[in-house]
Amino acid sequence: MQPAPDADRTLAETGAELATRVAAAVPGWVVRCVGAVLDAWGAPPGPPTLGAAEEAGRRAGEEVLGQLAALAAADVDAQHSTPLEIVRRAVSYPTGVLRDAGVPPVVRDRFAEERFPDDDYGLTPASLVAVDPALGDLALAWGAAKAMAHRARHGGARPPGGGGNG
DSSP: OOOOHHHHHHHHHHHHHHHHHHHHHHHHHHHHHHHHHHHHTTOOOOHHHHHHHHHHHHHHHHHHHHHHHHHHHSOGGGOOSOHHHHHHHTTHHHHHHHHHTTOOOOOOOHHHHHHOTTOTTSOOOSSGGGTOGGGHHHHHHHHHHHHHHHHHHHTTOOOTTOOSOO
């Protein structure tokens, strides 16, 4: 059973818009993450660290855009990831800047250490709203569009990889 063209189109359009807006928000999120950890240590970022954070943010935004664009272009049945999973992998960018700046890791709970082993500073976002509050409604719209496209194809079965607000 093929999904209704409208459901596919809505999913693709919503995914493309989400990819663009998330990728635009990621550079600022990287810089804010670095700044927040340094501020917590009482060491506001100096120009070299701020420059490194801005460059890391730019690279993270490009990487996230490519991965989210690929996700948005994929058939609903091939979408085995979510936008949030993709953004969570970008935590390596602010983590790298902080490691290079000599900032020691923070103490995290066991769940966070097991689930996000490479996140030394507890930066992994719980939702896309943590990256930018303006992403919340669009993330929900993407999840609904994915669920509608999946339902159009498979009836009431749950989509693989989730259909949540990513």
